[in-house]
Amino acid sequence: MGDEALREAVWRANQAIVEAGLVTLSFGNASGVDRDRGVMLIKPSGVAYAELRPEDIVAVGLDDGRVVEGNLRPSSDTPTHLELYRAFGCGGIVHTHSETASAFAQARLPIRCMGTTHADHFRGDVPVTRDLTREEVEGEYERNTGLVIVERFREGGLSPEEVAAVLVANHGPFTWGKDAFEAVEHARVLEYVARMEATVRAIAPDAARPAAFLVDRHFLRKHGKAAYYGQR
Amino acid sequence: MGDEALREAVWRANQAIVEAGLVTLSFGNASGVDRDRGVMLIKPSGVAYAELRPEDIVAVGLDDGRVVEGNLRPSSDTPTHLELYRAFGCGGIVHTHSETASAFAQARLPIRCMGTTHADHFRGDVPVTRDLTREEVEGEYERNTGLVIVERFREGGLSPEEVAAVLVANHGPFTWGKDAFEAVEHARVLEYVARMEATVRAIAPDAARPAAFLVDRHFLRKHGKAAYYGQR
């Protein structure tokens, strides 16, 4: 994907999270990466989505976070995205404050994998990070947010390919994917399964997770070598 | 109904479940059957609804599930639909992951018949299937999904004409009807009564079902020989 195509894709992904109802006011941002050129493209900070143009998307160095293209300041969450790109092999990242996923983050509860809608996209629970310490918050806060996400996956033995989403405690969700569009799709599914899981917790507090073999069947129906869903 | 009319009807039913807000992303599918010709028409697998054209609808044999018309692969849920057509006398089937009905499936709770909105369409609770076994999931999973639905109705002594809906445990709802449109109507009503029942469970966990004679009155007001609702 050329520079202009990536810029357009990142701009469209930022529009898509608004159209999908995942954004209120100017919360949230989407980014994409060009690993060959070593740059990440991301939404500028605090710009209204309705006024956002492709040329407003800011390019920063994947290594040092310095702006390499664009006249605006990049999203304040830029250091979080950068840490995720460095640790995970993804091509796109989305951050939202989508209502129900963020409520789970505020409750510090994972979004459990309770059914096939979830398992079609995420192979298991979507985890919550630990709280950041005072030092982490008062220091390089946004970078440390990325680091606790990576820590959560490493210490939990989780695969970022199999569970491409996380809840930052008392903050909100980050999702990722092979490109910005897949990250948007994961953000949409995450909010959807969060709403279902909120209902499950309200109507059946003791409901148990389904068997792992059901989760595996659905995840593997859509992902990997043995996938048989869709037109191939 | 001729071939083209059935194809158009199945295509419209697939659009209708999107318009009714029962579908997110590409979850869900609608089908119809021509019992004289022995074919079922169904949505192709993993195709975006916005891009779906009538000619994309796939025809498969009712007996063997082989594609008899169409260039695309049929929905991965095709074997489930086929088992339901074989066991029940219906003309159309809809499967969705509609938010609240699927949450009940994830909670493994029936949608109780708590009032006249429900009783106007379903004569009693909408049941949940048992869990599939490991063998059933790892074997012919989609076909076995259909078989546990049929088992649930047979062993529960339920009439598929009186309760034209089911929740597959940890998955989501299937509904049916005399044609694909009635199956869509049942899918819409099911999501609606699921939302009401979720509220009832939240605000009055001990609420009791209404008397059977009230349910019967409403169901029979709209169905069968003594019906007196609508223009006749």
Next chain:
Amino acid sequence: MGDEALREAVWRANQAIVEAGLVTLSFGNASGVDRDRGVMLIKPSGVAYAELRPEDIVAVGLDDGRVVEGNLRPSSDTPTHLELYRAFGCGGIVHTHSETASAFAQARLPIRCMGTTHADHFRGDVPVTRDLTREEVEGEYERNTGLVIVERFREGGLSPEEVAAVLVANHGPFTWGKDAFEAVEHARVLEYVARMEATVRAIAPDAARPAAFLVDRHFLRKHGKAAYYGQR
């Protein structure tokens, strides 16, 4: 109001309950009365709202319920409306299965007057009827529905002018007003305060009602001789 104006008003009120999101499928109906001519105008039974034309509205006698104008059968709920017009001094009635108000009906819980939004329109709780007996359901069911509403107000010492709404147990709400438009407004407010009350019950099960003097202040700010809200 002349005949054609009333017909138009009743037709518009039926459209308004759809536009306000109070109706799914063909549930619900609105009516208006001309007490001088002794006729009630009401939606025909089971006609899709999208296809409803002013000339489809049916006129029936206020005394005997016989059709005096129109080629279609009146709503099956006609006898309920007639009993309410006979007992209460209202000019319009609306029946819906609006989601949350109907959930309260299914839970057999009143919608408590918990705040000023409610008190601006209804001076106290919106009550629930008792269950109908088997004889009442298997006999003149729709007429008996009206009679238990009237009974609820008489035995509870409630004023239909002050509380222009009721929940029929395991069924749904009826609202009324000086004309069909005010009945629609009451139906909208009822669903709105039902949603708020469902949230209150979920987040604060022990919350107490506000003082009666607050309720009175708000109701009387908008109703009666001392009203001072709006342009007068």
Next chain:
Amino acid sequence: MGDEALREAVWRANQAIVEAGLVTLSFGNASGVDRDRGVMLIKPSGVAYAELRPEDIVAVGLDDGRVVEGNLRPSSDTPTHLELYRAFGCGGIVHTHSETASAFAQARLPIRCMGTTHADHFRGDVPVTRDLTREEVEGEYERNTGLVIVERFREGGLSPEEVAAVLVANHGPFTWGKDAFEAVEHARVLEYVARMEATVRAIAPDAARPAAFLVDRHFLRKHGKAAYYGQR
């Protein structure tokens, strides 16, 4: 800002609360102040938003509340707005009966600061006023509503700049800001965080607030001298 610009801004703010879904029927109002001229501009009482024109906005004296411009009666909540302008240094005020924030007011529960969405806008919980006494309700009710808000902030040691929102018990929210638009933004965020907090209370009744240093970091990221969010 000149007279006409302020009138236009107040009119737009009244439209904005409708467009943001914070208003049903004619509940709610927005105002702005010109402290140099000593006038407040506010929506007229009980006028439908759809029919509201800029010239309908009423100007009243900040000191005495008398109408100085306009042919309509000002909102019945005018004395509440005036007390807030007198006590707080704000430039705009919004009052709504937005669904979930009002449910918290009806439950007499604060909207706790449970996460960064909230902390980006309000530095701590959004408080609830005490109940008004019979004398306060039966006397100058709307003025007394303003006075109990001011009392709540003074006695609670709260800063109206840091927490620019309040819930009036059994009534609904008031928000304010440097102008009417910021007051609208605060009303939108308040409803959004109220919905999230309702979900948190439903799914995790024992969830604890985040650490104060996280709240401070987010609030100060957007407010005050050290702010670094957005384009500066």
